[in-house]
Amino acid sequence: MTTLEVRDLIKEFTLRSGLRRTRLRAVHRVGFTLVPGRTVALVGASGSGKSTVARMIARLEKPTSGTIAAVGPDGARIEDRHYRDHVQMVFQDPFASLNPFHSIEHHLARPLVLHGRAKGREQVHEQAARLLERVNLPIDLIGRRPHELSGGQRQRVAIARALAPGAQVIVADEPVSMLDVSSRLGVLNLLAGLQREHDLAVLYITHDLATARHFSDSVLVMNRGRIVERGPADDVILNPQHPYTQSLAAAAPNPELRGRLRSAEPEPQVTSDRGHLTYDHDARRWIDIDTEADADAVAV
Ligand SMILES: Nc1ncnc2c1ncn2[C@@H]1O[C@H](COP(=O)(O)OP(=O)(O)OP(=O)(O)O)[C@@H](O)[C@H]1O
Numbered sequence: 001m002t003t004l005e006v007r008d009l010i011k012e013f014t015l016r017s018g019l020r021r022t023r024l025r026a027v028h029r030v031g032f033t034l035v036p037g038r039t040v041a042l043v044g045a046s047g048s049g050k051s052t053v054a055r056m057i058a059r060l061e062k063p064t065s066g067t068i069a070a071v072g073p074d075g076a077r078i079e080d081r082h083y084r085d086h087v088q089m090v091f092q093d094p095f096a097s098l099n100p101f102h103s104i105e106h107h108l109a110r111p112l113v114l115h116g117r118a119k120g121r122e123q124v125h126e127q128a129a130r131l132l133e134r135v136n137l138p139i140d141l142i143g144r145r146p147h148e149l150s151g152g153q154r155q156r157v158a159i160a161r162a163l164a165p166g167a168q169v170i171v172a173d174e175p176v177s178m179l180d181v182s183s184r185l186g187v188l189n190l191l192a193g194l195q196r197e198h199d200l201a202v203l204y205i206t207h208d209l210a211t212a213r214h215f216s217d218s219v220l221v222m223n224r225g226r227i228v229e230r231g232p233a234d235d236v237i238l239n240p241q242h243p244y245t246q247s248l249a250a251a252a253p254n255p256e257l258r259g260r261l262r263s264a265e266p267e268p269q270v271t272s273d274r275g276h277l278t279y280d281h282d283a284r285r286w287i288d289i290d291t292e293a294d295a296d297a298v299a300v
Contacts, residue, residue, distance in 0.1 A: 001036035001199055002070050002078065002086045002168040004057070009066035011052050011225075026052045028225040030066075034169055034201035039192070041212035041233065042205045044222035045248065050205045053222075054173040057203070058089045070169065085115050088162035090191075092174040094154035098146040104132070105142045107161050115165035131160040135190060152183025156190065163194070170195075173205045188215050209252045213237040221245045 011027040027049045034040055042050050055061040057068055070078040070086045078086055091097045098107055108128035112118040118127040129139050135156040146154055155175060162170055172191060176184040192215055195202050206212050212219055212233065219236040221229040221244065229242040240246045 001073055002201065003036065004034040004087060004169045004201060004203075005067070005069045005071055006033070006053075006057070007031050007067045007069075009053065009056060009068065010064045011049075011056060011061065012064045026225050027056070027063075030222070030225075030227055032220055032227070032230070034203055036168065036201050037195070037199045038218070039195055039202040039204050039216040041216035041219045042203060042222060043207060043209060043212045043219060043248065045207060048222040049225040050207075050222055051173055052225075054089065054171050054203070054205055057087065057171050059083065084167075085165045086167055087169040087171070088165060088167035090155070090158050090162050090170060090172040090175045093178050094151055094158050095146070095178075097158050098154055100146055103143050103145055104128075104149070104157055107146075107157060108132070108164055111161055111164035117164065117166060127164075131164055132157075134163065134194065135160045150183065151179045152187055155179060155183070155187050159187075159190065159194070163198075167200075168198070169201045169203075171203045171205070174207070175204075176211075177206070177208075184211075191215070209237050209249055221248070 009027055009030040010025065013024045013026055015022045015024055030049075030053055032040060042053065044050050052061065056063050070083055072078055105125065105128050108131050109118075109124045112124055112127050112131075118124045125142075129142060132139055132142060137153060137156050137160070141149065141153065141157075146157070149157065159170075159175075170191075175191065176187050179187060188211060191202065191204075194200060204212065204216055214233075216233045218231060219229075219233045220227050221236065221240075221242065223244040229236055229240065229245045236245060237249065240249050
């Protein structure tokens with residue numbers, strides 16, 4: 001299984017205003033490791049540098065200095081040309097990340113072929129169908145185009161596409177912030193289920209402390225480009241030590257979380273801000289209290 005090692009990452013942007021040039025340090029000496037079977041949440045307010053870290057991991061931006069390395073089980077660094085076989089992204093906007101002119105099958109076939117996971121029409125079709133199954137989408141969506149799908153369904157296709165190369169490290173940058181409230185928990189539960197099933201290493205980037213706590217093992221808190229606090233999710237979010245984390249928690253829109261912060265006593269189950277859902281910590285899933293159905297079934 002693959003591990004992702006991020007060391008001493010710095011990113012500076014040059015800002016030009018007329019003849020003046022200034023340097024903005026968006027990321028300052030950030031380091032962490034993603035390991036199989038664990039989800040790390042990267043939280044922080046808008047502008048703290050989270051997406052810049054994600055974009056560097058996705059190789060869409062070059063670090064000013066520092067390293068990002070995918071490391072195989074033998075401890076050897078994975079070669080650059082194979083990096084994307086191992087590390088994949090799920091972006092915030094499922095509308096922008098899928099091409100409106102291509103079918104769902106095309107979106108899945110491309111990475112399958114490019115990364116050598118399937119050959120020939122039949123095998124590609126079969127694997128694409130299997131990917132749809134893995135993200136709980138009906139197979140008959142395979143010939144549809146993105147505009148025929150809901151936002152939640154599109155994000156599931158984006159997750160299937162990230163899994164297509166056989167990636168073991170998934171970076172999800174605000175994967176549900178653009179979705180209807182009703183689809184969010186379903187998509188987060190799907191990611192959590194896939195993470196467990198395939199022992200994935202996941203970086204979950206969000207400004208939402210409640211879901212960071214529920215869907216992650218540990219949390220990194222970022223402010224002005226720096227990691228200011230890190231630790232197990234419950235410790236960091238229920239008992240924040242750094243004033244910045246305390247201010248983020250105090251501003252959390254979820255009254256349950258704010259109440260919990262005051263009492264700082266974790267309970268095995270908590271009611272989410274949607275009222276009728278509850279989080280089962282042992283199963284690591286949201287459940288509808290009235291029907292006891294998995295939130296995946298009620299919130300797709
Ligand atoms: N290409 C760029 N050129 C110049 N400045 C940039 C660029 N990309 C990001 N920045 C700046 O870097 C800082 C960090 O931005 P970043 O998007 O990483 O923050 P963020 O925490 O992801 O915020 P959000 O949650 O709003 O996406 C911000 O001040 C932003 O304006």
